[in-house]
Amino acid sequence: MNATERVREYFRTAAETQLRARDQLAARIGEAADRLADTLGSGGKILACGNGGSAADAQHLAAEFTGRFERERSPLAAIALTTDTSALTAIGNDYGFDQVFSKQVTALARPGDVLIGISTSGDSPNVLAALQAAHQAGAWGLILSGREGGAMARALLAGDLELRVPGTRTAHIQEVHGLILHCLCDLVDARLYPE
Numbered sequence: 001m002n003a004t005e006r007v008r009e010y011f012r013t014a015a016e017t018q019l020r021a022r023d024q025l026a027a028r029i030g031e032a033a034d035r036l037a038d039t040l041g042s043g044g045k046i047l048a049c050g051n052g053g054s055a056a057d058a059q060h061l062a063a064e065f066t067g068r069f070e071r072e073r074s075p076l077a078a079i080a081l082t083t084d085t086s087a088l089t090a091i092g093n094d095y096g097f098d099q100v101f102s103k104q105v106t107a108l109a110r111p112g113d114v115l116i117g118i119s120t121s122g123d124s125p126n127v128l129a130a131l132q133a134a135h136q137a138g139a140w141g142l143i144l145s146g147r148e149g150g151a152m153a154r155a156l157l158a159g160d161l162e163l164r165v166p167g168t169r170t171a172h173i174q175e176v177h178g179l180i181l182h183c184l185c186d187l188v189d190a191r192l193y194p195e
Helices: 003-041 053-066 085-095 102-108 125-137 150-154 170-192
Strands: 046-050 078-080 114-118 140-145 161-164
Touching: 003 046, 003 114, 003 140, 003 161, 003 170, 046 053, 046 102, 046 125, 053 078, 053 114, 053 170, 085 102, 102 125, 114 125, 125 140, 125 150, 140 150, 140 170, 150 161
Parallel strands: 046 078, 046 114, 114 140, 140 161
Antiparallel strands: none
């Protein structure tokens, strides 16, 4: 397979994953956006975390809410737990990498807040620990996952939501996570700031 054929094949499989996700998740994405709008509209905040590319997604989401998505509006409360290198390294050094997000959640989360945990496998121990800490703080969880949902799917409580991408290829799951996050931003803006 030459480079052009390889690129075309990548695009084809990515598009197939995106279309499956659209068909299976559209209604749940709308439900998640309504819950996020309710959380933000009532003074709650978003805490987001993930590892690697999912860490970048958490930061991207927080930037879209605290800055803007596609139109001018008031800033919305969102914090990426992946950005404070002093906290990450101190907690990682003193307590272990599995607690780098949960310690921050324990410090920052309040009842009515939401923890957005992003993991393509659903098995990231530190994101799972963050979800559990959010539950203890009275916050709800929104999980973006893939594959079978992993340990995080099994840890969901009533009132939590999971947006599980129907795919197994990590890159394609991450690509759909980016689309989901943009959909959430668009829907929250439309709900809180109707034109």
